[in-house]
Amino acid sequence: MEFGEESSPALAFEKDAFELTVEDVYDISYVIGRDLLKISSTGEEVSDLQFRIVRVLEMFETLVNKYNLSVEELKMERDNLKAELDRIIREGSSSSGQSGQTVGANQLVVDLNDPNRPRFTMQELKEVLQERNQLKAQLMVAQEELQLYKSGILPQSEPAMVDVDLGTPAATEDSSSTINEKTTIGKL
Amino acid sequence: MKLTLKSLASLTYDLLFKLLLIGDSGVGKTCVLFRFSDDAFNTTFISTIGIDFKIKTVELQGKKIKLQIWDTAGQERFHTITTSYYRGAMGIMLVYDITNAKSFENISKWLRNIDEHANEDVERMLLGNKCDMEDKRVVPKAKGEQIAREHGIRFFETSAKANINIEKAFLTLAEDILRKTPVKEPNSENVDISSGGGVTGWKSKCCS
Numbered sequence: 001m002e003f004g005e006e007s008s009p010a011l012a013f014e015k016d017a018f019e020l021t022v023e024d025v026y027d028i029s030y031v032i033g034r035d036l037l038k039i040s041s042t043g044e045e046v047s048d049l050q051f052r053i054v055r056v057l058e059m060f061e062t063l064v065n066k067y068n069l070s071v072e073e074l075k076m077e078r079d080n081l082k083a084e085l086d087r088i089i090r091e092g093s094s095s096s097g098q099s100g101q102t103v104g105a106n107q108l109v110v111d112l113n114d115p116n117r118p119r120f121t122m123q124e125l126k127e128v129l130q131e132r133n134q135l136k137a138q139l140m141v142a143q144e145e146l147q148l149y150k151s152g153i154l155p156q157s158e159p160a161m162v163d164v165d166l167g168t169p170a171a172t173e174d175s176s177s178t179i180n181e182k183t184t185i186g187k188l
Numbered sequence: 189m190k191l192t193l194k195s196l197a198s199l200t201y202d203l204l205f206k207l208l209l210i211g212d213s214g215v216g217k218t219c220v221l222f223r224f225s226d227d228a229f230n231t232t233f234i235s236t237i238g239i240d241f242k243i244k245t246v247e248l249q250g251k252k253i254k255l256q257i258w259d260t261a262g263q264e265r266f267h268t269i270t271t272s273y274y275r276g277a278m279g280i281m282l283v284y285d286i287t288n289a290k291s292f293e294n295i296s297k298w299l300r301n302i303d304e305h306a307n308e309d310v311e312r313m314l315l316g317n318k319c320d321m322e323d324k325r326v327v328p329k330a331k332g333e334q335i336a337r338e339h340g341i342r343f344f345e346t347s348a349k350a351n352i353n354i355e356k357a358f359l360t361l362a363e364d365i366l367r368k369t370p371v372k373e374p375n376s377e378n379v380d381i382s383s384g385g386g387v388t389g390w391k392s393k394c395c396s
Binding site: 122125126129133136137140144148 | 200237238239240241243268269272
């Protein structure tokens with residue numbers, strides 16, 4: 001029956017001490033102030049007590065205010081530390097991957113059962129490609145040379161030009177020129 | 189008739205120019221080269237492995253010029269292989285794809301590669317390839333022209349598929365190199381058998 005405007009400030013008395021806000025302190029002050037008015041007419045001693053109660057309520061207000069601000073600060077501090085911890089854990093896991101335990105950001109897992117897994121080094125590929133391109137260039141030269149013979153620009157009888165067949169060292173003189181050819185290629 | 193290195197080379201060409209194609213993977217470097225060397229186009233995409241080359245002989249100002257054109261893989265994983273071929277190049281074609289914004293953005297990265305790995309006096313050229321695909325264009329022609337102007341290099345929009353500007357680009361680059369080449373009897377010196385493979389095989393024939 002007395003609910004409504006009267007009951008709500010009084011609710012502040014029922015709250016947990018650590019949940020109190022400055023507004024609750026004002027509600028408490030309101031209720032206590034109202035009760036004090038009821039008894040203030042009875043005597044002189046009451047006004048001293050009234051004064052002290054107001055003083056205590058002011059101190060209470062300051063304490064509640066300070067406490068709430070501290071809680072807020074601590075919450076922020078906690079969130080910052082949590083973020084920092086997450087970051088360190090992430091960095092820690094990626095650097096421990098480099099020491100071999102887990103796989104880090106710059107590492108690749110190779111499936112040994114995959115027939116198309118990478119197997120050759122960049123240097124090996126480089127050498128194979130160089131050899132391929134050399135052979136290709138030599139083939140082109142040989143083709144051009146053949147073209148010149150066919151068109152009759154070059155005489156067939158010129159012996160210095162006919163050591164294209166590198167694989168068949170028939171005479172000793174030929175084989176020496178073959179070795180010569182090989183060492184030349186080796187230098188390229 | 190005793191054939192020497194010089195006389196034999198002179199029968200086939202007067203000068204040898206080494207060119208290099210670079211740019212992002214998939215912009216059409218191999219297709220551009222294939223169009224120029226074989227006048228053909230292939231729609232199936234096969235990523236170049238490391239480095240390859242083709243030869244084409246052209247005639248400029250009465251001179252037979254043999255072009256050895258190195259085609260590089262655009263993929264980053266071949267970077268160490270491809271950059272070792274920059275040094276020998278006399279001309280470099282930097283190719284992007286007008287339907288691929290990323291390939292255009294990467295031009296500065298490729299230009300830096302040239303600065304780092306190529307000869308200082310290398311002739312450079314910028315190509316915006318796939319210009320037949322107007323409906324998918326994302327790089328305006330003006331942007332290509334602008335970046336080429338900023339770096340003082342020539343620019344063409346090309347299409348290997350529709351055969352637009354391909355021969356023109358290669359011939360222009362060869363002409364620019366020819367203009368810088370000192371006039372002399374250059375045959376023997378130009379049969380270069382260094383690093384990248386080159387035209388080889390003559391040497392042994394003058395030894396016996």
